[in-house]
Amino acid sequence: MFEYPLAIVVFSPLLGAAVLGLFGKRMSEKLIGSIACLTVAVSTVFAFYAFFEHRAGLEAGQKFHEYLFTWISVGSFRADFAFVLDSLSGIYILFVTFVAFWIHVFATGYMRGEDGYWRFFAYLNLFMFSMLTLVVADNFLLMFVGWEGVGLCSYLLIGYYFTKDFANDAAKKAFIMNRVGDFGFLLGVMLLFWKAGSIFYFDDPARGIHGAFNWAMAQVGDPLSFASIFAGGISTIAVLLFVGATGKSAQIPLFVWLPDAMAGPTPVSALIHAATMVTAGVYMVSRASSIYVKAPAAMLIVAIIGAGTALFAATIGIAQWDIKKVLAYSTISQLGYMFLACGVGAFTAGIFHVFTHAFFKALLFLGSGSVIVGMHHEQDMHRMGGLKKYMPITYRTMLVGMLAISGFPLFSGFFSKDAILYNTFATGILPAPWPLLLWAVGLLTALLTAIYMTRLIVLTFFGDERFAEHSHDAHDHGGGKPHESPPSMVVPLVVLAVGAALVGFLGVPDAFWKGANLNYFERLVAPSISTARESFVLTDTIHASAGAAEHSSEAGEEIALAVVSSVVAIAGLALGWFWFNRKPLWQPPRLLENKYYVDEVYDETVIQPVKQGSTRLLWKTIDVGLIDGAVNGAAALASRLGGGMRYIQSGLARSYVALVVLGALVLIAYFVIK
Amino acid sequence: MEPNQIGINYQAILPETITGGVAIIIMMIDALSRRIERRVAGGLSLLGLAGAAVSVATMWGRNAEPSFRGMIVTDQFRLFFALIFLVVSFLIVLISIRWIQEEQLPTGEYFALLMFATTGMLFMSAANDLVMIFLGLEITSISTYVLCGYRRTDLRSNESAMKYFILGSFSTAFLLYGMAFVYGASFQAGARPAATTNLQLLKERISSGALFSPEMLFAGAAMMIVGFGFKVATAPFHVWSPDVYEGAPTPVTAFLSTGSKAAAFAAFCRVFILTLAAAPIAESALMHSIHSVWVNALQVMAILTMTLGNLVAIVQGNIKRMLAYSSIAHAGYALVGMVASDWKAVAFYLLSYVVINIGAFAIIEVFAQRGDKRTEISDYAGIGFQSLGLATALSLFLLSLAGIPLTAGFMAKLIVFKSAWGSGFHVLVVIAVINSAISWYYYLRVIVAMFFADQQPEFKAPTLNRSFAAALVLTIIATLYLGILPGRVLDTLDRATDQISRARK
């Protein structure tokens, strides 16, 4: 029916952004909100349309291309403005548009009365355009367009309160950290182009394009060795791309920007820094699974970084007082989970976690936003408590979110997290100690997750009403009691809560019911994900072909592990409940509270040396002193030489005569002797 | 003996006769009417110079004709240089008419001396014999000694004249001694004449390789280089020029730095390039040897001259003195052309150089006001926009001296450098090029002072008379013409011949 549904999905928000950006200043808030939500709604509708129109094909692993125009074409290099729909991008646009729509709705309420309302929605729409471009691009360069575009919007939105220095700093930090990652990404793309001769994902005979993934599939995989990373082959490509992912998805070592990014308005945090943008790294790695499966060393790195980040961020999350910071570290931690999944080859599990995470983390952020609005822009949990009775809907929806993220059985997070833990434990691609180790880390993280989420809920909604202790400043939004949020904010909470509770059932492990094909998500996404080579057999559930004989024992193992993680989750919840109900203001270790001093270390070891070095060494010493010194020195030398030679001109005729004689003597001598 | 045997050819010396005659007429009018009107004297001079130019032009295209028993020769070398001299004198007369009135100096003698000097210069380019070169040189020198001291009550003018005189006659002695040596070297037993100062005969004898004493030839050549080098102001024989240029009245400085320099180059070229230079093949070893020796010497001198001129010019505070050093540097560039043994390049260089330099000095003269009061570069601060036309013109001339394209200065340098490069003097060209870059600094300094510095309240824009304006317009047009459409001049020069080798006594 529609020839270019993806184009509509992508460009509808851009239209909104353009309209709002150019004319929004003179519009009413209602009109602005309507335009913003409408354009995203259009996107959502067409995303669903595109998905369900081609559902059968997608399940069968077909790719649907939409070619708009050739963007750059020089020599053998070509990058098109073209989109591709496969099951991976299909599922992505579904939840991105859906979640985004509800966040937009939430934001119309949340942002009411703010300066630059139009600006906010223009940025938000622009973000949607970028994010969707990122997802449906059919080549790495166009993906990079979206990749950088979301970075830009993130920059703009974090710095939305541009008179606040911390917001500006956070925005800048986010952009630059992302740029560091992009450096790797770009190098990866260039290396890919060099090796594969193409930056397109797939073949498209209609345009005479050969995909890089087909090249990757045809390669003999690298061995699992440290050296392979630097060999300039496929492992190097994979690692470089992953560097990009660490930036965008806030992994060690580039994660520090994400907590600061909470300086932006809460809907931004929900949309960009929880549900969509930060998962771009996971998307990209999954997208490039054909490359990763040939690069075991890169896989191992991804897994280690993922698991490490998950644990690391979770420990920090326990010790934060800012409600959004807790969620931010939680996000980092969950992203680590997703990468862990990718690293062990369970790309679908990773994507599944992205999917469920989008719902429950968006929910949690919006809930926190609701709390913040209700508390008159208070984010410090020191000054909360007992909000349950003031904000009942917010409380209940957030409780759902908390259970989901903690992996409470049958909530969405349970299924996705469980899939990851199981696949980690059972992965066949990593050598011996790693699966167990990573699994243990994952499990520990799950425990911590349950604890810090419980802490958040307890400190916010239970216990004493600590906000009374601190009188608000008179000018701070008028003060007064906390209150429940308006419908425009509450409705999205409810919708997302329903989602957070239920979407997990799309991916129930097949093992749960003998012989049943419960895991629809798995079956949907798998065709878009590359399978490993023979010597690199994955023993996870991706492979339906793994053999029936093995299946039963694996199924037993999977159920056992699910039980273990359920127990851990419940234990964590309980631990948190009891501990923090008793000591809500328990002082966490300073090391954790100060985030392991990572920011300070970066400042001392990178930022200050660069700044000081540039000022003192490069500018003052080399540029002004050395180079300009040489230039001016040469000029001075010339005039000094001139100044010296002018003394030949003593003014005395006799000395001139002597000089002439001297010249004559030399000349004659030369002529006579020659 | 019949006149034609003596080689009397009045037409051959017509230009010199006219200029000399005009000088005498001016003196006579001055003497008879007690005081000659400056316009009359100037007008007569211009008329005479124009007439001389016409007579030169009518001689163009004729084959080389030695006359007066080989004393002079009428080849295109001579005629081209004669035109340069006439242009110089013409312009100098134009810019002097205003000046001589302002300074209230004796008018008749001034123009007469100028015309005498011109006569001498014309003889220098025409000369085909060392005697004539010497005579022409002396006529020019002695008249310019006087002109330098023309502002008798001014100490600077006195000093200028004295230094020029002492050093000038001293170097002339060297030149003469060199000529004597060459004369001595040229002896060939049994030949008629036995020894010679005639350049063609000299060339033949050197080419034949049978000389009385090659050593004397070499020593003589060296001493002649001293003499000529002095006149063209090349290091280390340049020492007189900054002092003399600074002290002499500005129009005279203009004349010294252009006319007498060009005349000296003419003689220099005549002796060295046309006489002592080897054709590529079929020359005696002696000729090759003397050629390579003087080329080497001049190469070193050119480098010294350019570098010294440019470097010392940087630190000068007086604009006349700065231009004196600049003209030393320019002598260096012209020497590059001599090193390439290409008189055409040198001639074109000089033509361009004289036009530009006279233009520059003309403006300096009006800015200097009576008695050369304002000649410090600091006096030029901010006058650019108060006297926009003059300052712009001066900028044009200075940039042209620096060698900005589309002006004569660039074409001149290009031709010379090209010639030198073509002859294989690559290092020399590179050094010359670096020197050009250095020279930008001090030319720009004046422009900086005029346009970029703060204005001076006490400065009054000078008024110009018609003759001066004419000179300015002519120099500007010539500067641009030679820079943009040098084709005609270059073509003429390209086809010009120096038939010294074919001319016979």
Next chain:
Amino acid sequence: MRGETILFVVFAVLALVTALNVLVQRNPLYSALSLIGTLASLSAVYMTLRAQFIAAVQIVVYAGAIMVLFVFVIMLLNVPKDQPQVEKQKGLRYLAIPFAGLLIAETFTVLQRLPARSMPPLPASGGDQAVGTTWSIGTALFTDYLLPFEVTSVLILMAVVGAMVLARREND
């Protein structure tokens, strides 16, 4: 011929001594007189070279006219003797010896390599047409050297004009 050699030696020595005396004397008048001596000695040397005409002109023009002019000017200016003798760059006088030495060395290097040459015999037709006689000079002057001779007149005229314009008093 020996007699001519002796004459040469005598007058050469005389010329050198008087020339050096020009330098030694502090009073310009004595220097000028000493130079006249040199010129006269040279005139004698010219005689040994059979250049009678030049020898005569040397006495008449040089010693007679030019040097008289010098002496006249010296007397005219009458520089007071007690004028303080400023001397800047005293080092210059120490250059005299090495410079002189070098110059002499160089010229003598050249001369030393000259081929031997004796004076040509007088032409058989008679001494009055030999090189150096008034006849020979006159003939050459109006044939080969006609132009230089004529140009000399311009030179002289110019010198007169120049000298006049410089030397006359202000109020002229």
Next chain:
Amino acid sequence: MAPLTWYLGLSALLFTIGAVGVFIKRNAITIFLCIELMLNAVNLALVSLSSFFGDIGGQLFVFIVMTVAAAEAAVGLAIIISIYRNRESLNVDEVDNLKL
């Protein structure tokens, strides 16, 4: 008959004496005298070469040089007179306003 070399040697010696004199004497007139000495040295060289070669050209040259010397003397002395009028001194070392 003395050989040509002797004559030329004498000429060279006189020339040297003149040249040295120019830069060691300070009185302008004496300096001028030294220049005249140099010219005479040249004349001697020319005459001797002319005589030994039997070529009249050299002597004609001398004739011209003498004329020039006379003209030079006239102008030179005029310059000296005019400078003396202004300075009351003939010492060339005092005439060094123009320098550097």
Next chain:
Amino acid sequence: MDNYLLTIVTLLPLAGIPLLLVAGKSETTWKWIALIVSVATFLISLLLPINFNSAGGLQFQADAPWISAFNLGVRYHVGVDGLSIWLVLLTTFLVPLALISSWNSIHRRLREFLIAMLALETGMIGVFVAMDLFLFYIFWEVMLVPMYFLIGVWGGERRIYAAIKFVIYTMIGSLLMLAGIIALYYLNGQATGGRFTFDIPTITENVKTGALLISPTSQSLLFWAFALAFLIKVPLFPFHTWLPDAHVEAPTAGSVILAGVLLKMGTYGLMRFNLPLFPVAAHEWSVLICSLAVVGVIYGALVAMVQPDLKKLVAYSSVSHLGLVVLGIFSFTDQGMQGAIYQMLNHGVSTGALFLIVGMIYDRRHTRLISEFGGLARVMPAYSTLFLVVVLSSIALPLLNGFVGEFLILVGTFTSPVLPHARLFASLASIGMILSSVYMLWMYQRVILGEMKNAENERLADLNNREKLVLVPICLLILWMGVYPAVFLSRSEQMVRALRGRVTSAVERPANVTANNGIELR
């Protein structure tokens, strides 16, 4: 018409000068005359890309003998190909904008200012269209004069130092180039049996066909004679120190032209002369030049980061950006060289715009110190927005022009088959992308964002219509060039391919290289 088009475009600005001289005393009249002339030039120059044949080589040629004496063989030969066409357009586009931008900022000697600008325009266009070495050199040098006056008369505090430094720096390079030109002229003449010419296409063709085969040693010498002039102009590290001074002191219009067009002459020269004429030497020295370029990229960015003065910051950022362009040129790949050409245009547009933007704030506050500003977004929203667009363009955000150029350069360098250490160079140069975002965003933050700390900024007026008229077209162009670069790239494709072919085939002709045959400089 086609034959005269280029001459008209080149000389039309010059025709404005007599008009200005006779135009009475009204400053407004002068301004309009200059503006109309330059806009007319721009409009006429639009015919060039419209009528340009992407498959053809040199077009719109006019060729007439000029000076033939002395075997000079100088011709008036102009023409454009895929390399120069956009640079001509860039020039004609920027000059009117520069004029508008300085509509009210020149308070003295306005007429002379306008004359200088118009003369400058002719000179710049001339450099790009000249197809005769002699003609090229003439324009190259003559253009210095108006620029010198622009800096010296209408510049800031240290204008004299800056002006002289600018000229002398340039002069040293260009005079050596003159020596190189003469040498090349002789070599070509000798090799072709006395057919002396300065004609660039002819000489280039002779090099290509092997008629003019220069020995590697001589190539290196000539290469450097030319390259030095161009690298100083670019300016490549370490020849860059004239740039910050010149930029800072020049008036806004001067800075715009300086950054927008003048710097491109260097890179243009490299592509026009150094690569096609001395391919072997270009390859031989590519590692050195690329090293300097990469150092420049990083160094320029780091030094830009810590500049307290806005103009200086932009100046050093130019060093960084142009380093990238040089890298692209010496990658000897289609992508690298196309990217380089494209980046020249981008830099002209973006950095030109940055200078305009700095100029606008300078007109209001008469200071360029970053610390004087802060929080301007509140009082100058339109300014802030357009500023942001330009900043983003400068840090190569995709879909804005900078990205296309930078990425092409990087990918071209990365994949270069002939440049040694290509991967290393590309990787290091990529760091520049990180750093550019650091200094640009930091600067933007300090000027535009944050609290308004300085009370003097409270009453700053936002952009007026005139200023918007300047910036909006630039921003649209930035967007257009980022989204649909094909319009631009396609026109230079053929030229770049031919150029790349020349270099690579010369490099791959090892017999010639090793045998050391070919003409030597005598």
